[in-house]
Amino acid sequence: MKALKYINILITGIFLMSCDDQIYPELNDAPEVIVVDAWVNNKPEDQIIKVTRTQPYFDNSESVGVAGAEVYIVDNEGTRFDFVESTNGAYVWPYATETFGTVGNSYSLTVVADGNTFTSTSALNRVPTVDSVTFRFEKESAFGTEEEFYMGEFWSRDPEGTGDTYWIKSYKNGQYLAKPGEINIAWDAGFSAGGAIDGLIFIPPIRDAVNPFDEDPNEEDTFLSPYEDGDSLYVEVHSITPAAHNFLTQLYIQIDREGGFAALFDTPLSNVPTNIVNTTSDDIALGFFCVSAVEGNGKRLDVSQVPQEE
Incomplete structure (x- = not known):
């Protein structure tokens, strides 16, 4: 049994070493579109x-x-x-x-x-009105350290009647949050048509998606507070069509890729x-x-x- 265990470890090691090789595929130029x-x-x-x-x-x-x-x-x-x-x-x-x-x-x-x-x-x-934008203080402890955050959120209520779709855009200090992972879309007050969340205030994950989470360049595995004293947050809700909601969903899938070994299991480009x-x-x-x-x-x-x- 021990021998089998060592063989499995050896095979895993060889597989991981083989993943270190970089390849540069030559792609044929496709016709312009x-x-x-x-x-x-x-x-x-x-x-x-x-x-x-x-x-x-x-x-x-x-x-x-x-x-x-x-x-x-x-x-x-x-x-x-x-x-x-x-x-x-x-x-x-x-x-x-x-x-x-x-x-x-x-x-x-x-x-x-x-x-x-x-x-x-x-x-x-x-499109519904954005009634207000607020901030809250949060404190979290992880791995023996305590971190403090100021989080922003917006308050808006989806009008009654199913099928409304939205693209929520956020601006920190006037700068649009444009990272792939910051695409924030909603179907009624939730994520999708199957959520059946109509006529309510947007659910917390959508309200909280207006926060940028950037890593601290001076400390590994540590994130900066999304907002500091004096920072501004501006939130826009754009009405979109259901087809546009699907387009943005597919766009998110295509461009929000972390890379590395996990990329082998991503949806093909x-x-x-x-x-x-x-x-x-x-x-x-x-x-x-x-x-x-x-x-x-x-x-x-x-x-x-x-x-x-x-």
Whole structure:
């Protein structure tokens, strides 16, 4: 039995050593594909749609924009919004005095580029108000050390009636929390359609997902407090379509990868499903079109105003 145990250890050691070898696969360049990044909302600011081309997998340079495209949106009432070409594939609807869109309307996107016409549709759904943003003090003990945190959260109630979907965006000191693991989406007041959580305040994991958890560069396996005295937190709730909720779910799966040995068991890399349709030819496009209503609220942390445990 001991011999069998030693053999198992030896085999495991050989397997782990074999995982140390790095490989650099040569990938054939795939044909370029147009990408339409069309997330439009009713915030009082310019709305931007980006039309770019795909690039090789290991190319980390900025995507190349598509010039000379025609980009416009038409709502169900016949109002047309023309997006004017700016730089590097950005097409802008300039905000003047009126915000884009009306809740309850539907919108059709058209992009004409490279001899092809790409189309998509989206509804502009309702969004709840963000009643407040608050902070709380927490103390945790682990491995003989005690850590203190200031955590932020937002308070908002999903309206009654199932099927509302949201993308919650958070900003610390004006900086958008854009890490893959910080994608925060909700179906009604919970995570998914099967949760049956309707007409309630968003559940705690969604409220708490507005906190950044960064490792302390000076101490291994230690995390910094998400917020310190004087830091600000601003939270926006964007209404999205169920299709956009699925798109962001799949996007999260594709890009939130820790690497290492566990990566062997991750879902294989693949293109995320798109709602951009080529009506001219069989050439595919990537990207997504969604129109959102937005509500937000924020607060600056004053530790003297936060109750602390005795």
